[in-house]
Amino acid sequence: MDFFELVQFIGRVMFAFLFVGSAIGHLTQTQAMAGYAASRGVKNAPLMVQISGVAMLAGAVSIVLGIFADMGALGLAILLIVTAVMMHAFWKETDPQAKQMEMIAFNKDIALAGAALFMWYVFHYGGSWTITDPLFGPSF
Template sequence: MTAITARSTGVTTTSTQDVIALVGRILIAYLFIPAGFGKLMGFAGTVGYVASSGLPLPQVGAALAILVELGVGIAFLLGYKTRVAAIVLAVFTVLAAFFFHKYWAVPEAMKMMQQINFNKNIAIAGGLLGFAAFGPGRLSIDKR
């Protein structure tokens, strides 16, 4: 394995690390892109779900969720503006955890599932912040 230092970041990666970073981007994008597409295809239901959480302007919230999940998710997948995309997705994911997985405020029968989803969102945000810190690897638009 040959290490290469990226001029813009000072981060040295091997070809193995670059492949792992690509696989990581694919796996994380797999969460966002299909979800955004589903929200787009079921926009009325998405608006209803956002409204049920008590957030204001549910149409705007649903549209923003679609933009983030589809648009920013695709950018992240391709490694385009990856650091910014990762931060946007991390913030979005933490906000979704607090607004849609309030395990502390649900009936006992729903508590465990909501807590699992909350914790998964927080962990996903942590993974995204790793990409924000270290970049997408060389197999990305950012590194071309």
């Protein structure tokens, strides 16, 4: 492994760190998070909070270990875009402070989705230090 492969791996671990922490929160504080999700119109909020926690954990582990990392990155990108639109619809807020907080969360999710899409691209063309080949090979 050369220096740049090591840097790529460290970046993957750093990226996944956020999702592991969020997943643990979703799975251990489901009821508290479900209250917020329900206030945003999410049906069956406790189950959806748990499903999103498992999805975040699976995506993070996939990226760090390099097990179908392209699929893990693409899954996180989709989850982040859906979350940004459903949970952080700042354009619906009337209170200026709430609007600002939701806009920050929306922008964070969109930026992370962009990073996940970039990782998908890198893994698609054979990112370094992976256990499996990409699920969607270069011919996709």
